[in-house]
Amino acid sequence: MKSGKAQSAVLKTLVCSSAAATVAVLVFIVVYILFKGLPHLSPKLFSLHYSSDNVSMLPAMVNTVSIVLLSLLIAAPVGIFSAIFLVEYAGRGNRFVSVIRTTAETLAGIPSIVYGLFGYLLFVVALGWGYSLIAGAATLAIMILPVIMRTTEEALKAVPDIYREGSFGLGAGKLRTVFKIVLPSAVPGILAGVVLSVGRIVGETAALIYTAGTVAQIPSGLTESGRTMSVHMFSLWKEGFNADESYATAVMLLIIVIGLNTLSTYIARKFTKGKTDG
Amino acid sequence: MEQARETWIRRTLLALAFTALASLLLIAVFIIQEGAPFLARIGIRDFLFASDWNPQAGRFGIRPMIAASLWVTVGAMLVGGPMGIAGAIFLNEFVPVGVMRTVKPMIELLAGIPSVVYGFLGVMVVAPLIRTHLGGPGLSVLAAALILGIMILPTVISIATDAIASVPPSYREGALALGATRWQSVSMVTLRAARSGIVAGVILGMGRALGETMAVIMVAGNQAVMPTGVLKGLRTLTANIVIEMGYSADLHREALIATGVVLFVFILMINLTFSLVQRRSRI
Numbered sequence: 001m002k003s004g005k006a007q008s009a010v011l012k013t014l015v016c017s018s019a020a021a022t023v024a025v026l027v028f029i030v031v032y033i034l035f036k037g038l039p040h041l042s043p044k045l046f047s048l049h050y051s052s053d054n055v056s057m058l059p060a061m062v063n064t065v066s067i068v069l070l071s072l073l074i075a076a077p078v079g080i081f082s083a084i085f086l087v088e089y090a091g092r093g094n095r096f097v098s099v100i101r102t103t104a105e106t107l108a109g110i111p112s113i114v115y116g117l118f119g120y121l122l123f124v125v126a127l128g129w130g131y132s133l134i135a136g137a138a139t140l141a142i143m144i145l146p147v148i149m150r151t152t153e154e155a156l157k158a159v160p161d162i163y164r165e166g167s168f169g170l171g172a173g174k175l176r177t178v179f180k181i182v183l184p185s186a187v188p189g190i191l192a193g194v195v196l197s198v199g200r201i202v203g204e205t206a207a208l209i210y211t212a213g214t215v216a217q218i219p220s221g222l223t224e225s226g227r228t229m230s231v232h233m234f235s236l237w238k239e240g241f242n243a244d245e246s247y248a249t250a251v252m253l254l255i256i257v258i259g260l261n262t263l264s265t266y267i268a269r270k271f272t273k274g275k276t277d278g
Numbered sequence: 279m280e281q282a283r284e285t286w287i288r289r290t291l292l293a294l295a296f297t298a299l300a301s302l303l304l305i306a307v308f309i310i311q312e313g314a315p316f317l318a319r320i321g322i323r324d325f326l327f328a329s330d331w332n333p334q335a336g337r338f339g340i341r342p343m344i345a346a347s348l349w350v351t352v353g354a355m356l357v358g359g360p361m362g363i364a365g366a367i368f369l370n371e372f373v374p375v376g377v378m379r380t381v382k383p384m385i386e387l388l389a390g391i392p393s394v395v396y397g398f399l400g401v402m403v404v405a406p407l408i409r410t411h412l413g414g415p416g417l418s419v420l421a422a423a424l425i426l427g428i429m430i431l432p433t434v435i436s437i438a439t440d441a442i443a444s445v446p447p448s449y450r451e452g453a454l455a456l457g458a459t460r461w462q463s464v465s466m467v468t469l470r471a472a473r474s475g476i477v478a479g480v481i482l483g484m485g486r487a488l489g490e491t492m493a494v495i496m497v498a499g500n501q502a503v504m505p506t507g508v509l510k511g512l513r514t515l516t517a518n519i520v521i522e523m524g525y526s527a528d529l530h531r532e533a534l535i536a537t538g539v540v541l542f543v544f545i546l547m548i549n550l551t552f553s554l555v556q557r558r559s560r561i
Binding site: 005007008009011012014015016017018019021022023025026029032033077078081082084085086089090096099100102103104105106107109110111112113114115116117118120121122126142145146149173174175199202203204205206209210230233234237243246247250253254257258260261262265 | 280283284287288290291292294295296297298299301302304305308309312360361364365367368369371381383384385386387388390391392393394395397398399401402403428431435459460461462464465482485488489490491492496516519520523524535538541542545546548549552553
């Protein structure tokens with residue numbers, strides 16, 4: 001019994017110190033970046049033009065927004081409608097559903113550099129789009145497709161069957177039931193998934209370097225190259241001597257990521273609250 | 279009329295549901311189609327097992343990169359595995375639901391931080407610490423393992439937490455009723471019952487580490503030689519692709535795409551193992 005207690009004590013110490021270390025690491029990352037980056041977050045880093053004297057990040061911010069919007073424009077409808085088919089139309093336990101689900105899981109596990117290679121080979125070279133925002137967005141659209149599919153599926157499954165039965169009972173068809181009754185109740189869950197994939201896009205680098213390229217200006221069109229914020233930060237590191245500006249960029253990235261996470265948690269919380277109330 | 283529209287919509291949705299499958303096939307076909315001719319010419323064995331990477335001299339052996347990827351992945355697992363499992367136990371066994379609701383978003387935040395930010399911190403903070411206290415160039419296996427270990431924490435924690443949470447409370451209560459201390463019930467009953475799920479989490483984390491690119495490029499030093507020690511630098515498969523893709527041509531470019539094929543196969547193997555282990559844990 002005594003050795004049991006000693007063992008317990010050891011295990012307890014290990015578990016608690018590891019947990020403490022995890023929290024400490026997170027706090028350190030956030031505090032350190034804010035501490036080092038905030039003083040360098042000067043207005044000139046937000047000027048319209050990038051130059052080697054003033055490595056402005058505003059063009060990268062504009063490019064990030066463009067790529068986020070473009071990728072979502074492609075991936076959100078496809079992902080949401082795919083999930084609708086899987087949950088609402090294909091029967092439960094359908095073989096096709098399990099094939100698609102396995103496919104989505106596999107897609108989710110592919111490293112971003114493989115997406116980057118693929119996007120380069122297909123969009124940049126084979127289709128001749130060159131390094132461009134549209135090639136980058138198309139690549140990222142495939143990358144976030146499984147995220148949107150899975151979260152939408154879960155959101156749809158969480159809608160109680162009573163809703164569907166009630167709608168059918170009142171004489172509505174399948175189409176009307178799905179789009180007027182089920183989909184609206186699943187919107188918060190779907191939105192949380194979309195916000196999550198925005199986070200993925202903002203943080204992405206490897207899949208973009210050889211698709212959207214690394215040009216540091218605001219491009220005049222979607223068929224031109226432009227770097228996002230993460231790519232900008234990577235390029236600053238590669239060029240060497242811009243540690244302060246890198247910290248400043250890291251601060252902006254951190255603010256965006258924290259904002260997106262808070263938003264998605266808020267939406268998800270509202271969602272679960274609504275469910276228990278209902 | 280209504281009927282016709284229902285059919286039409288159904289067919290459109292079905293077609294869209296095929297997009298994921300089509301994308302996966304397209305990715306596999308494109309990568310393999312561009313990498314296969316090279317593998318046929320050089321020979322798979324020479325490509326995988328020759329330890330000499332010198333594209334200018336026409337020597338394309340990726341054994342150093344394969345070894346490097348394995349080193350770094352195992353290192354990340356040694357750092358992130360125990361910490362992640364401990365974190366999961368802590369969250370499940372000790373923390374009241376209220377605290378859980380604050381800690382969970384924090385862990386998600388850890389997952390959301392871009393890999394370039396991790397890489398940058400590795401360069402600015404971790405590598406100098408290693409250089410001054412342990413010697414060597416700083417940019418090293420150890421630095422990569424530490425950074426990657428932190429990066430895979432959220433994956434390990436979230437899957438291990440689910441596995442532990444799905445152990446029926448009756449198991450634990452039984453152990454406690456038999457006179458086990460709380461910690462004995464955790465180590466002897468809960469962890470044992472959740473074993474498969476926890477292993478699955480660690481495997482998925484290893485997949486993340488193997489596929490991670492930017493952070494590794496920034497902290498691992500990138501020398502294309504066989505790794506010889508944890509304080510030395512090395513170059514992973516992922517890093518090899520990104521570093522040389524920009525200026526490669528012809529055979530060299532094909533070799534990099536073939537490197538992508540090897541990485542792709544490794545990842546598929548890890549993901550397959552993950553699904554198998556996780557399926558077993560659900561039974």
